[in-house]
């Protein structure tokens with residue numbers, strides 16, 4: 299791409315928060331990702347879409363460190379994190395939720411959320427044993443912070459002491475978001491945040507995701523099949539098909555892209571395609 303010459307009138311480009319550059323991933327002989335490149339700008343919502351088997355989860359797993367790509371690089375604020383392990387990425391500011399809720403179902407909402415924050419606690423186990431007072435003070439500080447900010451923000455105060463297993467699916471997804479927020483991420487990765495939700499739960503979650511971006515200044519990368527929600531709240535949409543980026547841009551640009559339509563057509567029912575791309579009938 300040719301860069302335009304900078305001038306005093308040219309606004310400074312928005313820094314790429316996350317930059318994925320030329321990523322390649324193989325499973326044995328299967329090429330799951332080929333030369334995948336895109337960026338997540340600071341303070342934006344980027345959606346990753348594509349038909350089933352397109353490579354979205356594989357890409358998510360590369361970014362969060364569960365898979366090691368064979369080619370390419372992943373940079374967070376310019377720092378190469380391609381070879382780092384998931385806990386190091388968490389410390390660098392990455393947090394994620396999972397397609398299938400990954401909470402401790404027998405524990406309370408509050409305890410689940412606190413587990414997220416523990417990723418960043420200053421006091422390690424040895425220090426905690428030696429300096430119990432400091433650990434205790436930090437624990438209290440943590441509790442106050444968790445209670446005040448995240449629980450209030452996500453409107454889950456009334457269920458804070460309930461076991462997760464007793465909650466509706468929509469509330470469990472909200473608790474998972476709360477736990478990810480407790481990790482104090484700079485980039486939050488959401489894997490199908492509204493999958494399986496009814497319309498009301500979907501609208502609530504979409505509002506929370508927007509607020510996470512706008513009020514907390516956290517950048518978001520999400521995989522989602524609910525096109526109405528994707529087109530509604532995303533700033534940038536990246537489309538994968540057979541492990542390759544086939545289109546990216548503003549939601550409206552992607553919606554009108556014939557290659558995107560063809561990709562979804564090739565994957566199944568044309569009527570379903572039109573519903574998906576127009577966002578009609580999703581998340582009923």
Ligand SMILES: Nc1ncnc2c1ncn2[C@@H]1O[C@H](COP(=O)(O)OP(=O)(O)OP(=O)(O)O)[C@@H](O)[C@H]1O
Nearest residue numbers: 325328329330348349350351352353354355356357
């Ligand atoms: N652990 C694995 N071992 C072997 N092949 C895999 C593995 N995980 C994914 N694949 C294959 O890699 C390709 C991409 O799968 P992936 O799950 O990333 O797609 P996806 O876009 O997330 O699909 P969906 O929307 O159905 O979740 C598929 O062909 C899939 O069968």
